[in-house]
Amino acid sequence: MTWKLKYGRVVLVVQVFLMCVFVAQVHPGTNFKARPKIYASWRVDSNYYGAEKREREVYTYTVSPGIELGIEAPKSSLALDYTLKANFYDDRDPVPS
Secondary structure, three states: OOHHHHHHHHHHHHHHHHHHHHHHHHOOOOEEEEEEEEEEEEEEEOOOOOOOOOOOOEEEEEEEEEEEEEEEOOOOEEEEEEEOOEEEEEEOOOOOO
16 A cells, blocks of 8 residues: 555545534534544464474564544434554564574
8 A cells, every 4th residue: 555545544534533523513412422442462372374393483462543433413423433453473483594
């Protein structure tokens, strides 16, 4: 994915967020919801690559930050739920040559 495409997505998310905030302030009876969220996990795999002879232990870390945006008006609603999933790996055994 190119930098330009990533930048465009960020701009789109910010625009939707700002639109929801301003609409909620203009119309009475409109509820606006913005909730950040994060999920993190860690695991150890003693044979990550599934080798028969040379097993290698690997730690796997997953971090998933995100945001939930929503707006509810008397006759309409809009919801946006975005989560980024980032995986990190760490070899605990030496890498064979």
